[in-house]
Amino acid sequence: MEDLIPIVAILCAVGLPIATGLVIGLNAIRNEHRERMGLIEQGIIPPNKTKQKSNPNRLVSLRNGIVLIALGIGIIVGFLCSEYLVIGHGNEFWVTGASVVFFLGIGYLVYFLATRKMFFGPQQEENELG
Numbered sequence: 001m002e003d004l005i006p007i008v009a010i011l012c013a014v015g016l017p018i019a020t021g022l023v024i025g026l027n028a029i030r031n032e033h034r035e036r037m038g039l040i041e042q043g044i045i046p047p048n049k050t051k052q053k054s055n056p057n058r059l060v061s062l063r064n065g066i067v068l069i070a071l072g073i074g075i076i077v078g079f080l081c082s083e084y085l086v087i088g089h090g091n092e093f094w095v096t097g098a099s100v101v102f103f104l105g106i107g108y109l110v111y112f113l114a115t116r117k118m119f120f121g122p123q124q125e126e127n128e129l130g
Contacts, residue, residue, distance in 0.1 A: 063111045070107025074100035
């Protein structure tokens with residue numbers, strides 16, 4: 001009986017969220033089907049739901065890349081300063097945190113400067129075509 005406790009705990013921790021997700025998903029599909037059937041019974045032809053491919057926003061990827069690079073540089077500089085500089089001894093947390101925040105700020109400034117002269121919307125398409 002004591003051997004069943006870990007098994008039941010693992011099944012509850014893993015199986016319960018999976019079962020809940022399946023029940024919610026199946027209910028959503030069933031409700032959508034009922035709605036479509038109700039519209040068809042009334043003589044209304046429901047529109048087909050086609051999934052449109054989303055255009056990924058490249059500026060978000062650029063921002064994330066610049067910020068992650070700045071975060072990495074900030075962590076490295078913070079560790080180096082706390083290890084090799086006198087000011088870092090006993091203040092490792094504050095030196096590392098300050099360098100991370102400093103380099104994140106620099107990363108956001110770099111992103112701002114890189115994207116401020118970019119055109120958005122129809123003007124950009126005209127510039128690419130012409």
